[in-house]
Amino acid sequence: MDSAATAATAATTGLIFRDATDADVDALVALIESAYRGDSSRAGWTTEADILQGQRTDPEGVLQVIGAADSRLLMVERDGALVACCQLERRYDHAYFGMFAVSPALQGAGLGKVVIAEAERTALEDWGVSQMHMTVISVREDLIAWYGRRGYRRTGRMTPFPYGDERFGIPQRADLQFELLVKPLV
Template identity: 85%
Template sequence: APDSRLLTVEREGRIVACCQLEHRGDHAYFGMFAVSPALQGAGLGRAVIAEAERQARESWGVTEMHMTVITVREDLIAWYERRGYRRTGRTTPFPYGDERFGIPQRDDLAFELLVKELVRPSYGVRPLTP
C-alpha cells in the first residue's frame, strides 16, 4: 500500500528481523514485528523499532506511534514500556476463527493499544543562555 512499508534486516542473505509500518493520518502503526529467536536479546529489536520510529517521524511527520499487543504477553508489553510505549487500556477482541492470527490455545485473548509520543532528537543542542 502507498502509505505502508516493510522494514527488514538481512544478515548473510537471510532476513533476521522485520516490521511493518503504516501511515494512518496523525499517527503511524507499528506491526508484524519479528526478530529471529537466535538473535533476540542482542539489541536488534531495539534498533529496528528505533529506525521505524525515525522513519515515521521523518517521512510522514507523525507525532505518535501506535501498536497492538496481546494483553497476556506481559513480558513483551514490559519490553515496549521500557522503550517509551504506554498502555492505554483500550482493547479489541482477538479475532477467534481467523487463522491469519494463528490458532489460539486459550479463550481469554485480546489486543491492547500501546502508544508512544515521537519527539525529534535534540542531538545535544543546548538552549542559549544570556
C-alpha cells in the same frame, strides 16, 4: 567487553534496512513464523506458541502489507541474510507498527531495540507523524514490559482477538484480546 556486550555488538553491526518487495515474501513469512509459532520460536523469548497455534501470517497477508498505500515493510539484513522486519503504516497523525519479528537466534542481543528505533525515526522523518501505535496481545506481559522500556505506554484500549479466523492463529485460551500501546515521537 563481557560476553553479553560482545553478543549485542555482533547482533547490531553491519545491518542494512530496506523496503521489502514481492520477491521477499517467502523469506519474510518464514522469519515471522519462526519468531512466534512452533518449536523454532521457543529459541527466542517472543514465542506465542503457548497461547496460539497455527499460522501467524501467510504470503497473502505479507503481500498486502507490501502493496498497501501508506505502508512499508522494512527488512533488516546482515551479511545478506534476513534477520528482522517490521511493518509501518501511516494512519493520519500516527504510524502503526506491526509485523515485528527478529530471528529467534538473535533475540535478546539488542537487535530489536535497533529495529524499533529505526522504525520510529523512519516514521517521524518520512511521514512527520507525532505518535507510534501498536497492538499487543494483552496477556503478553513480558512483551508489553519490553515495549514499556522503549517508551510505549499502555492505554487500556482493547480490541477483540479474531477468534474463528485461523489466518491469525488458533487460540489456546479464551481470554485473548489486543491492547493499544502508544509512544509520542515528538
